[in-house]
Structure formats: C-alpha cells, structure tokens
Amino acid sequence: MSVQPVCEYVDIAGSRLHVAIRLVGADLPAGSRFTLRLQRRTGTLVAQSSAEVTWRVNAVGTWSRCALRFELACDALPAGSFRLHLSAEPDAAPPALVRPSTGLLATSRPMTVGGRRMQLFPSAGRPALWLRVASAHPLSGIVWSLRNAVRDLAFAAHGRRFSWVRLARVLSAPFVPSGPIWLIGERPETARDNGRALFVHLRRTRPQASVYYLISADSPMRAAVEPFGQVVTHSSWRHRLLMLHADVLANAYSIKHMLPSRWHPGAYMWQATWRIGARRVYLKHGVHLSPYAVKRANGGYDLIATVGPRETAALGQTSGYSDQLVQTGLARYDALLVDAEPTRTVLFMPTWRRYLVPTLFGGADDAMVPFAGSAYATFLDELLGSPRLAAILEAHDLTLQMVPHYNLASVLRLPGRASHRIEVLDAATADIPALLRSCRLLLTDYSSVQFDVAYVGTPVVYCQFDEEEFTSGHGAFSWFTAERDGFGPATSGVQGALDAIDAYAESGFERETRYQARVDAVFAHRDQQNCDRLVAAIDALEG
CATH class of the missing domain: 3.40.50.11820 (CDP-glycerol glycerophosphotransferase, N-terminal domain)
Incomplete structure (x- = not known):
C-alpha cells in the first residue's frame, strides 16, 4: 500500500471500539474502501472491519478524502496482543502497519471494557500500533504487569527513551x-x-x-x-x-x-x-x-x-x-468581573502570525516570511508613527499601550513612535489580566483577548489589515468573524481604526447595544464560577 495509515484516536462506545485512521498525504476517489485487521505477531487474524474513505480537513483548511472510521466489537476479541494493519480493497499488496499518533499515545492508559483490561501502545521497533487485551482471569492483573516489564526491556534493548519510567515510578x-x-x-x-x-x-x-x-x-x-x-x-x-x-x-x-x-x-x-x-x-x-x-x-x-x-x-x-x-x-x-479602576488607556494587542516566526517546539531557525517588510511590520510602522494617533491621544488625554504577542518576541522590530503617550510593554512581564480589566478600549486584529474585554463590557475596535494573508497562512476558517460577530467596528486600515477610536473617545467609550447581543451569544456563563x-x-x- 502506497499511503501511510496513522491512527488518530480510539473511542469506546458500549462494547465497541471506534478507530479513527488518517491516510497521510492521500486524497482518494470517492468510494475507496479499506480493511483494518488485528493480527497476532504470528500473522493470525483475530478481527477485521471495513470502511469507506471520508473527508478530513487539515490545520490550514485543505480538505481531502483521507479519513477512515472503523468499528470493532470488544467482546469478540480474544486475550493477547494484536498489531493493527490496513489494506486497500481489493489490493494484492501487503497490508501496511498502522502507526499511532502522538495524541493517541498521550491519552492511552489501561481501560476496562466488559470486565477486561485493554490498552494501546507503540511498537518497540519499527513504527506500529498494538492493542493488548487481558483475559478475565483473576490473575490477569499480575500477568499484565509482567508483560509491561518484558515490553519495557524490549524498548530498552532498542535504545528507546523513557523505558525506565515504570521502574522509576515504583522506586x-x-x-x-x-x-x-x-x-x-x-x-x-x-x-x-x-x-x-x-x-x-x-x-x-x-x-x-x-x-x-x-x-x-x-x-x-x-x-x-x-x-x-x-x-x-x-x-x-x-x-x-x-x-x-x-x-x-x-x-x-x-x-x-x-x-x-x-x-x-x-x-x-x-x-x-x-x-x-x-x-x-x-x-x-x-x-x-x-x-x-x-x-x-x-x-x-x-x-x-x-x-x-x-x-x-x-x-x-x-x-x-x-x-x-x-x-x-x-x-x-472569574477575576475579570472584579471591579477595577478604569484607566485612560487604549490597549493594543495584535496576535501573531505563524509564518513570521520559526516553528514552535521545532528545530527550524527561519520563518517562512521575513518580518522586515511584511504587511505586519508595515502596519506597525504606520500606526505607531501616525501623527493623527498622537493627536487623538493628546486631545482625549489617553495613552496607547501595546503588548506584542509573546510568540513574536524573537523577530519583532518596532519603529519610532509618534508620541510619548505610546508605550510598548514587555510581553513576558506585563500584567495582562489587569490591563484587560482596566483599559477603556481594545484595539486588535484577531487576538482572542477581544473576548476578555467584551466579557467585561469594554469596547473593541478591529483592524484586520492583512485578512487574506492571515487567513491563508495562519488562521484558515474561523467560526467567528469581526464583521458578522465582532464586539465593535471592523476596519481594514490605520485611518479607519483611528476613526473608530476617536468616535469612542468622544462618546465616553460606551459600547453600542448591538454589540452586547453578540457578547451574549458567545458566552454560556458569566457568573464567576468558571x-x-x-x-x-x-x-x-x-x-
């Protein structure tokens, strides 16, 4: 089989196992079918299930037919350890080993189904996924522990890290x-x-x-x-x-x-x-x-x-x-609803862009798009250097405090500022909860802190200056759009954002009634019992 199957997760419903598998890199024709087989190490088949490929969307919004959902009856499984294999129908090629996803292993722990213990775990050697099923014998718990010890020795023999974990837990x-x-x-x-x-x-x-x-x-x-x-x-x-x-x-x-x-x-x-x-x-x-x-x-x-x-x-x-x-x-x-003394502050908190920074938790040193010259950098230059922004802040006795996103700290280069009333805070040390409670208005692009200030009752102004680039490179589809669902006016450039800020300052920062209805539609609770x-x-x- 030419595609690599990965088991994304497994659920239990009653006495049945629901197995979700993704075919990595595939986009198959409608009607393509596959068989999932559980086999002993000797190759003996103990159970199988058939399924048709369905749609799946990846993290950046691309849909493809690469998902499979199988069902297996737990009570029909004998005791033992079984490796998962996948084959296309009909296909004479040898079946492929099913690999586990990291998410599957992260939530794998012994589960009891019909009075018997079961658990999924990886292979010590080549990447593969195993399902172990205990018997209903009174001594099955002892046998289970002995098998764990033997398997840990196998992992140690292959030089796998963390083979020592269970022994260390006991000691x-x-x-x-x-x-x-x-x-x-x-x-x-x-x-x-x-x-x-x-x-x-x-x-x-x-x-x-x-x-x-x-x-x-x-x-x-x-x-x-x-x-x-x-x-x-x-x-x-x-x-x-x-x-x-x-x-x-x-x-x-x-x-x-x-x-x-x-x-x-x-x-x-x-x-x-x-x-x-x-x-x-x-x-x-x-x-x-x-x-x-x-x-x-x-x-x-x-x-x-x-x-x-x-x-x-x-x-x-x-x-x-x-x-x-x-x-x-x-x-x-819960703490947002505690009364805080309002300040004369416009809080500016834009979110990050994954394409402007190296991969998080990864080994890459370079971003996909250089920060210098990007739409993000250009917008910051225009906003923070705006003489009109300086005039609005002066006229209404306001301060604009910018908190850059933490994930951009390694690449962010800020321009000169048009006024002493513009402050840039350290994202690593700023007391963000206090800022959210006390600001008079939030200016943002897509940051989720919009929900915090909306929860409090503070107006929000959106400036989505790079919507197409952001959607294609960072955010993909969202169930929430500023134009339709937002808690304040949605703008696309510096001058529009400044118009909205000026208008709110003139009105005493009162949020319009229509935006309150949108807030009520988002939150299930507002009672300090979260x-x-x-x-x-x-x-x-x-x-």
Whole structure:
C-alpha cells in the first residue's frame, strides 16, 4: 500500500471500539474502501472491519478524502496482543502497519471494557500500533504487569527513551504525596493566565490537596503564585519526580511547556505518556477562533475548556474531540468581573502570525516570511508613527499601550513612535489580566483577548489589515468573524481604526447595544464560577 495509515484516536462506545485512521498525504476517489485487521505477531487474524474513505480537513483548511472510521466489537476479541494493519480493497499488496499518533499515545492508559483490561501502545521497533487485551482471569492483573516489564526491556534493548519510567515510578513512590497529584502551569516563566487562576482557586478551596504550580526559578512572575505555597521550580528534581506521578497535567498553552528541560518533547509523547497515564487538561489561553488548527491526533487532551455553544460546536466538527469539550468558561474570567479602576488607556494587542516566526517546539531557525517588510511590520510602522494617533491621544488625554504577542518576541522590530503617550510593554512581564480589566478600549486584529474585554463590557475596535494573508497562512476558517460577530467596528486600515477610536473617545467609550447581543451569544456563563466548573470537570475525569 502506497499511503501511510496513522491512527488518530480510539473511542469506546458500549462494547465497541471506534478507530479513527488518517491516510497521510492521500486524497482518494470517492468510494475507496479499506480493511483494518488485528493480527497476532504470528500473522493470525483475530478481527477485521471495513470502511469507506471520508473527508478530513487539515490545520490550514485543505480538505481531502483521507479519513477512515472503523468499528470493532470488544467482546469478540480474544486475550493477547494484536498489531493493527490496513489494506486497500481489493489490493494484492501487503497490508501496511498502522502507526499511532502522538495524541493517541498521550491519552492511552489501561481501560476496562466488559470486565477486561485493554490498552494501546507503540511498537518497540519499527513504527506500529498494538492493542493488548487481558483475559478475565483473576490473575490477569499480575500477568499484565509482567508483560509491561518484558515490553519495557524490549524498548530498552532498542535504545528507546523513557523505558525506565515504570521502574522509576515504583522506586520513587514513597517520596511523593499520597492522593491525586495535579500539576498546573503556563509557559515556564509565566503565571498570569488561566493556569495561575485555576491554581489560586484550588489553593484557596482545597488547601490540603496535592496541587502544584510549575514556574522557572528566575521568573519575575514567581511572586504572583509563591504566597499560595506548593510552587515547584521548573526542571528541578522535584518537578521531574512529580511528573512521573502526576494524575493531572493542566496548562493554558501546551503540556509541552510543563516538560523538564532535559525531557525531549517528542520522546515524551511517544514513550512516556502511555506509561504514566496523566490526564491532560487544556485550560486554553483564550477563545479558540481557528478550529481547523485543533487536532486530537496532535494534542491528545482529555479535557478542553470552552466558553459557549458556538466555540464548542466549531471545535467538535473537525478536531476529533467530542465529550472532551466542556463549556466551563475560562478560569481567568472569574477575576475579570472584579471591579477595577478604569484607566485612560487604549490597549493594543495584535496576535501573531505563524509564518513570521520559526516553528514552535521545532528545530527550524527561519520563518517562512521575513518580518522586515511584511504587511505586519508595515502596519506597525504606520500606526505607531501616525501623527493623527498622537493627536487623538493628546486631545482625549489617553495613552496607547501595546503588548506584542509573546510568540513574536524573537523577530519583532518596532519603529519610532509618534508620541510619548505610546508605550510598548514587555510581553513576558506585563500584567495582562489587569490591563484587560482596566483599559477603556481594545484595539486588535484577531487576538482572542477581544473576548476578555467584551466579557467585561469594554469596547473593541478591529483592524484586520492583512485578512487574506492571515487567513491563508495562519488562521484558515474561523467560526467567528469581526464583521458578522465582532464586539465593535471592523476596519481594514490605520485611518479607519483611528476613526473608530476617536468616535469612542468622544462618546465616553460606551459600547453600542448591538454589540452586547453578540457578547451574549458567545458566552454560556458569566457568573464567576468558571473555576468551580473546571475543577468539577477534572474531578469527573478521575472519577
């Protein structure tokens, strides 16, 4: 077979396994059919299922016929270990080995179906996916553990990283707290987003629980969480120990930010996750506007927090996630409703562009598009150097504070500013929650912080100066558009944005009624109980 099958995820419904497979790089004719086979190491067939290829959309919005959905009856499977193979119908070529996705392995842990234990895991040698099924014998638990030990030896013989994890967990068990261990974080050096909000809530409501916050030793934000106790230095020995025993990993950006510095992210996803079995919680750092970019096969999250039915539905259509999407609201929103003294500030927070920076968590050193001379750089030059902006700020006694996106820090080169009333804050240290609560207006392009200020009741002005380029290179399809759904006027250039800012300043920054209706349509909750709902949802994962 000429295409490579990858198992993206597996679900259990009743006594049936639902297996989702992607044919990498394929776009096949309608009606193409494939057979999924479960075979013993000897080649003996134990189960099979047939399916027709269906549509799938990739992260940048390209649709192709490359998805397969199979069903297998769990109760018909004998005890043993079975490798997954895929073949085209009809095709005389040998079947191809099915590889696991990182998202599948990240959420693989022993599951009980019909009184029997099952688990998916990778091959120690060439890339392949195995399903192990235990018998219903009373001693099956002991046999399962012995097979784990034998398999770990096989992985060690192949030089695989993290083959030592299960042994290390046994030896270090006396040195970790009893009860569930929750590790919470953001980026290694930050404590200002949904991670901090959830951690503070848990320390106040469950002071005896084994809940820890991960942050680097030299972080300027460490003082924001240290008074609450149980703060662990990122990449310390204690951090590594707790990672081996964590029941829950919760992060606002990516679980990869929580890995000790000596742990290779790829090796961790492929070799450690399914041995440890921690529940993975994506707290998110904002409302997700680009649902195509979210793939269960990549992140492998057990829980993703959403803010309302429209975001949930959009993510559920193409990501592979379903029950994992829970409308809890975002943790940091609880604090947004606390009264804050308004400032004479226009907050400017544009989002990033993935094509202007090197690959995140990758080895690439160069961006696809140079920042210098880009539409992004040109817009910043025109806005921050605008004499008209300087005049508006002076006339209304305002300050414009720009917070560049964190992911652009390595390439951003800002021009001269037209006024002393224009300030550029450090994205790594700015108190963004306080800025969002106290600003009089937000100017943005596509940043999800628009939802924070809309939640508070603050006007928003959009300036989408590179819409076509952004859509094709970064955002693809979005369920939310500024023109149709936005919380303020949508503009496409500097002068239009300045017109809107000036008009709001003249009106005393009053948001129009029509935009309030749009806010109400997005959020399912506005009650300062988002953290409570999040904790209940995480508890349900463990229950």
